[in-house]
Amino acid sequence: MHNLGTVELLQARPQQASGYFRQALPRYRQAGDQTGEARTLNNLGTVDGLQRRYQQAAEHHQQALDLFDKIGDRSGEAEALNGLGRAHSGLARAYSASGNPGQARRHWLEALARYTECGAPEADQVRAELATPDGQGYLTP
Numbered sequence: 065m066h067n068l069g070t071v072e073l074l075q076a077r078p079q080q081a082s083g084y085f086r087q088a089l090p091r092y093r094q095a096g097d098q099t100g101e102a103r104t105l106n107n108l109g110t111v112d113g114l115q116r117r118y119q120q121a122a123e124h125h126q127q128a129l130d131l132f133d134k135i136g137d138r139s140g141e142a143e144a145l146n147g148l149g150r151a152h153s154g155l156a157r158a159y160s161a162s163g164n165p166g167q168a169r170r171h172w173l174e175a176l177a178r179y180t181e182c183g184a185p186e187a188d189q190v191r192a193e194l195a196t197p198d199g200q201g202y203l204t205p
Contacts, residue, residue, distance in 0.1 A: 065091065066104055073107065078114045085111065102131035102140055109147045118154035125151055145182035149175045153190065169194070 069084030085108045092100035109124030125147035132140035156171035172194050179187035 066100060066107075069104075069107060073111065078111045082108065082111045082115075098131050098135050099137065099140075102128045102135070102137065102144075105131065106140065106144050106147055109144075109151065113147065113150050113154060116154065116158075118151045118158060122148060122151035122155065142182040145178045146184050146186075149178040149182070149184060149186055149190075152178065153186070153193075156193070 065084045065088035069081045069088060072078075072081035072084060085104050089101065089104045089108070092098075092104055105124045106128035109121045109128060112118070112121035112124060125144050129141060129144035129148065132138075132144055152171045152175035156168045156175060159165075159171060160168035172190055176187055176190040176194065178184075179190060
């Protein structure tokens with residue numbers, strides 16, 4: 065199921081991918097396969113982000129990060145941190161567009177922390193967002 069979800073994700077069909085990942089997740093949990101569970105959660109976060117469900121994306125990436133940390137998978141941790149950065153960037157843009165600069169800034173700072181932690185180059189873009197004249201960030205739609 066996970067592999068089918070990955071294929072659908074690569075084919076830009078996030079809704080179909082989500083269905084496969086959601087079928088895979090309980091199976092990994094039942095089997096006690098924490099690596100499979102973490103990778104599936106991370107992929108669900110990616111799917112959620114593509115569908116602009118940023119809060120759910122952040123939750124899935126955080127769960128994946130916690131599992132990757134628990135099992136000592138540093139590569140997985142970096143992937144989850146990068147996903148968290150994207151999710152918080154999406155939340156920041158949404159809050160900024162809806163006129164809530166305080167929440168936008170909070171999520172920009174969270175995105176910056178996650179990107180910095182994994183050494184992602186997106187940290188520079190977030191710094192630029194935070195350096196906007198009002199300090200709330202919103203350079204790109």
